[in-house]
Structure formats: C-alpha cells, structure tokens
Amino acid sequence: FSLRGRTLINAHRFSLLTVVSNLLDNAFKYAQADTTIYLRCWRRQGKLYIRVRNTMPAGQSHSDPAAWFEKYWRDSHSSDRHGMGLGLWLVRNIAKQEGYRVKAKRVGQQVVMTIVVQ
Secondary structure, eight states, X not given: OEEOSOOOOOOOHHHHHHHHHHHHHHHHHXXXXXXXXXXXXXXXXXXXXXXXXXXXXXXOOOOOGGGGGSTTXXXXXXXXXXXXXXXXXXXXXXXXXXXXXXXXXXETTEEEEEEEEO
C-alpha cells in the first residue's frame, strides 16, 4: 500500500468501497500465486488516483482490456474461479454514475487498473 500526500474527497462511501473492493478482489482472484498485489493512491492536479496492480500467471493469454468491463464477460482461464462476470461491469457503471474514470491496461504479465476520482 502506498499513499502520497493528504487528500480529502467528497465521495459516496458505498460506491467508492464497492469499486475498490471489486478491483482488489479481482487482483487476488486472478493473480499469479506468489505475486504481490499493489494498491497505490496519489493525488495530482486536484484528482485522486487509485491503482491496483497484479501479475497474471505465466503463459496465460490476455484478452483485450476493454472486454473486461462487459456484462457477464469471463476470461477462458477463469472457469475454475467463482464469479458471474459482473464485478468489473459494476465497477465501470458505478464509476460512470459517480463521475470517476476507470482505466485498465496490461503491461507485460501485469494488469493495471486505475480509478480517477475527480
């Protein structure tokens, strides 16, 4: 966990907790067994950034990050994990409703999810 500076935000508690807990849940659920999950928060130009990063198992193919937010979408490697494919769909919809931006990308074997609270 990393936090830089001191930031106060006015946010709907349930919405922000749901977004962050879903990102963390996915990071733990789909990460390589021996990896570290990183949670980083920082502020820049009046915005709060929250980033969750994890490493995927070696040899696992990755799909397009845009597809991860589709309702009921599940990766072909996720059949042995619980879930219905609604977590990231909820994240995207809650973020949109609250005025947050949500970004997802792959960097090598890492998955990086960033929420921008404005």
